[in-house]
Amino acid sequence: MGYLAKVLTAALVMGVAAAGPAAADPSTGSAADINTLAGTLSKGYGLNNCTAQPVPRGALAYLQCGQSPDPSGPILAKYFLFGDDDLASSFNALIGGDALSNCADKPSPAPWHQGSSTTSAGYVACGTFQNHAEIIWTNAAKNVLGVIRAAGADVPALYQWWRNNG
Numbered sequence: 001m002g003y004l005a006k007v008l009t010a011a012l013v014m015g016v017a018a019a020g021p022a023a024a025d026p027s028t029g030s031a032a033d034i035n036t037l038a039g040t041l042s043k044g045y046g047l048n049n050c051t052a053q054p055v056p057r058g059a060l061a062y063l064q065c066g067q068s069p070d071p072s073g074p075i076l077a078k079y080f081l082f083g084d085d086d087l088a089s090s091f092n093a094l095i096g097g098d099a100l101s102n103c104a105d106k107p108s109p110a111p112w113h114q115g116s117s118t119t120s121a122g123y124v125a126c127g128t129f130q131n132h133a134e135i136i137w138t139n140a141a142k143n144v145l146g147v148i149r150a151a152g153a154d155v156p157a158l159y160q161w162w163r164n165n166g
Contacts, residue, residue, distance in 0.1 A: 028052035045166035058086035074148035098127035
């Protein structure tokens with residue numbers, strides 16, 4: 001497993017960070033990159049309930065979020081902004097740690113589409129990690145990798161939440 005894969009895997013295993021405004025410092029990336037990443041977060045998340053984390057090699061920004069304001073939402077969310085070619089390799093490294101299952105009626109990983117578009121927006125994988133449902137996806141146009149984790153192992157429910165809330 002490469003360095004970035006180990007760092008990203010360690011980042012996923014870490015506990016939930018305290019909520020509060022994200023502030024840039026040299027280890028967490030530039031304010032511009034953090035703000036760019038914040039603009040891609042799932043519904044209910046923002047800089048008020050996500051915090052900037054030390055940036056793994058290959059990423060430009062990393063935000064970690066706690067429990068979704070939606071009680072049926074994830075207990076944890078992590079978002080990474082990449083500059084170029086590291087998005088696909090990071091996605092593949094992260095899904096390697098999950099016991100993959102279908103995302104609705106499609107095997108994981110699979111391309112996903114926004115709304116009624118037939119153009120792929122990136123890739124999504126569904127599965128479990130340490131008995132918690134996870135959805136891991138990329139947004140290719142925005143160079144973002146996202147991970148959400150549920151309190152339990154109900155992958156279909158978490159996938160539906162992600163489809164509804166991004």
